[in-house]
Amino acid sequence: MKIDVLSLFPEMFTGVFGSSILKKAEEKGAASYNVVNFRDFSNNKHNTVDDYPYGGGAGMVLKAQPIFDAVEHLRNENKSKKQRVILLCPQGERYTQKKAEELAKEEHLIFVCGHYEGYDERIREHVVTDEISLGDYVLTGGELGAMVVIDSVVRLLPGVLGNEDSPVKDSYSSGLLEHPHYTRPYDYKGYKVPDTLMSGNHKLIEEWRMKESLRRTWTRRPDLLDHIELTKQEEKWLEEIKKENELLQ
Incomplete structure (x- = not known):
């Protein structure tokens, strides 16, 4: 370019x-x-x-x-x-x-x-x-x-970023904000990485990331959800997130 x-x-x-x-x-x-x-x-x-x-x-x-x-x-x-x-x-x-x-x-x-x-x-x-x-x-x-x-x-041009998945999974690329990230150490000053990320179960990890992406979008930029067509599973997760939030209030 x-x-x-x-x-x-x-x-x-x-x-x-x-x-x-x-x-x-x-x-x-x-x-x-x-x-x-x-x-x-x-x-x-x-x-x-x-x-x-x-x-x-x-x-x-x-x-x-x-x-x-x-x-x-x-x-x-x-x-x-x-x-x-x-x-x-x-x-x-x-x-x-x-x-x-x-x-x-x-x-x-x-x-x-x-x-x-x-x-x-x-x-x-x-x-x-x-x-x-x-x-x-x-x-x-x-x-x-x-x-x-x-x-x-x-940064979106082919070959520019080291990981070709990076621009695809960025915040806003999917219409949602990106999920939280963690790295070593597992325990820092008593603050621990979510157990799901340590499980080694890739399916559960992917589901956790998707749900947390929905949670972050709903709590920080709910307006973005007005422009996204969610799957049935995502709609179910979103309802769970809303109920979890109600219990915390």
Whole structure:
């Protein structure tokens, strides 16, 4: 996968792309990164990329021309690939694991990171294919949002993670939050690992994990259950969990 980022602060990405899983993905040839300062595409002598909003108001607005030209340049460099152009902005769709899985199937992603008050609307209308928001809050710019999306997408690419089951069993991949994890020692300060995990019975262990995943989702993010079709066994476990919770109250 080829990943291009348009940013006024390209230095912010140096440590991110040169570390951990993102670095490994590049070393394995699964992903390549290119950060472009779209100020370089400004067509005025002062290299400005923003201007006052028509109609007045606070703040500055990113001009259409530099971003139009920067995206066109990247498209011309990669004519054999279909691009998804992603705008990071508070008005975009809320980012989910499902969206990450969708984007991981693409060959070329272009991220547009804005600053100031907003974007000239013509960027949204004629350049962008996707608008993404991390949540109901506002960041100084789109760079941190782009880093989050890129990290969540790249880790899903084939061969990037050491264990191919890891992304499949992550929280949200199944629609549920992930079950609890334990490792050695068995007894730490009197806090012991659940006996089922020590039993060696793989069927019981898998059932325990599924039930605990349901429990964690119901107690922490019950809204997620509204979008999942549970099996009859899972529905039975969920009823057991609710009854167990009633007894504890």
